[in-house]
Amino acid sequence: MEKRKEEKRLKDKDLFKVVDSTIDAKTFLILQDLARKYEIEEYWGAVSSGKEARVYPAKTYNGNFYAVKIYYTTTSASKRAIERYAFSDRRFSNLKTSNTRKIISIWAKKEFKNLSIMHDNGIIVPKPIGVRENILIMEFIGDNGIRAPLLKEISKDEVSRELYDNILLQVELMVKKAGLVHGDLSEYNVMIWNNKEYIIDVSQSVTIDHENSQLLLKRDIDNINRFFESCGVEVDDSEEILKRVWIST
Ligand SMILES: Nc1ncnc2c1ncn2[C@@H]1O[C@H](COP(=O)(O)OP(=O)(O)OP(=O)(O)O)[C@@H](O)[C@H]1O
Ligand SMILES: [Mg+2]
Structure with missing residues (x-):
């Protein structure tokens, strides 16, 4: 039993090629879950870190890459931006909430939805793959984890x-x-x-x-x-x- 636990811990640690201090415990758990769902072998170091989000390459077991956009859950800047846009968009007007994590997840969902509509209408955007809470998964634009x-x-x-x-x-x-x-x-x-x-x-x-x-x-x-x-x-x-x-x- 102890051994199994240890093995699991090692595997979870291996999921991240580069440890990133901005990933909080809850986000880490969701990333583990998403790794299982989308057959992700490992997450690489961020290709960008901005004011509102970071984007990471995720390598699948068969060697493909996804781009994983993780919105920070703590910055007041993102909270402000979200209030500015999301709540004046009538598609999201019934989702008023003061909980930052919830607001961020609405924001990620909104990006996923916009990407989906654009992609379905033939606009050249990264293909959306999935969204969960503050994490959006999409097609990786670039080669072998190196962004375009x-x-x-x-x-x-x-x-x-x-x-x-x-x-x-x-x-x-x-x-x-x-x-x-x-x-x-x-x-x-x-x-x-x-x-x-x-x-x-x-x-x-x-x-x-x-x-x-x-x-x-x-x-x-x-x-x-x-x-x-x-x-x-x-x-x-x-x-x-x-x-x-x-x-x-
Ligand atoms: N699908 C993708 N494939 C590869 N790289 C990506 C992808 N999407 C975004 N990136 C990289 O991540 C960066 C940030 O992504 P994006 O512009 O979506 O986030 P942002 O909210 O603008 O973040 P920032 O706060 O840095 O401005 C992009 O400039 C690009 O370099
Ligand atoms: Mg940008």
């Missing part, structure tokens, strides 16, 4: 008018097919992989009937224009783009 570069990170001569058009097409499909506005689009939330532009980080995306959707869309377009312009790409007028991609209702 962000738009921000590719060399300037790869930043072309074609890429610009392709990204704006994703924005248009998002509005017209998925009925969503990204809301935080920039060179930091697009990954370039296999000649495709993956739109990521969609937790704050809102439905087009959201009171701020047009404003957010305009900001998204302005961000993309500003980035491409700074790389010497000729861009379209943002008001023109807005007219083009918005649905006339």
Whole structure:
């Protein structure tokens, strides 16, 4: 019995290639559970750590990788952001709660739902795999646990008018097919992989009937224009783009 316990402990420890102090006990237990469910052999060290979440590669027994996004459960910053967006989104308006863990899990669920709608409508996003509490599992964009570069990170001569058009097409499909506005689009939330532009980080995306959707869309377009312009790409007028991609209702 003691031996079995010891073996189990070793196995659990082995699940993490790099121990990470930001993973609390409860999150750790869920990660163990998810490992069983999705046949994950080990979690690798984070490919990014930001204000609201960290993203980890997870290697499966058959050598595939998932991206595991873990939202911090303690930061007041995430709590504020969530209150700002989630509760003005009518899909989540009946979920008012003051419990941070619960709020974060709503946030993760929201990102999963937005990813699912986008993916189902043919927008290039990481395929959503699962969500549990503060943890979202999705397709890993990159190779062998090494993440693909962000738009921000590719060399300037790869930043072309074609890429610009392709990204704006994703924005248009998002509005017209998925009925969503990204809301935080920039060179930091697009990954370039296999000649495709993956739109990521969609937790704050809102439905087009959201009171701020047009404003957010305009900001998204302005961000993309500003980035491409700074790389010497000729861009379209943002008001023109807005007219083009918005649905006339
Ligand atoms: N599916 C994925 N595959 C590989 N890497 C990913 C994936 N999704 C996100 N990443 C990496 O993790 C980073 C953070 O992800 P994301 O933008 O979704 O979170 P965030 O909330 O913006 O976090 P931050 O607080 O750092 O801004 C991305 O910039 C990217 O480098
Ligand atoms: Mg981001």
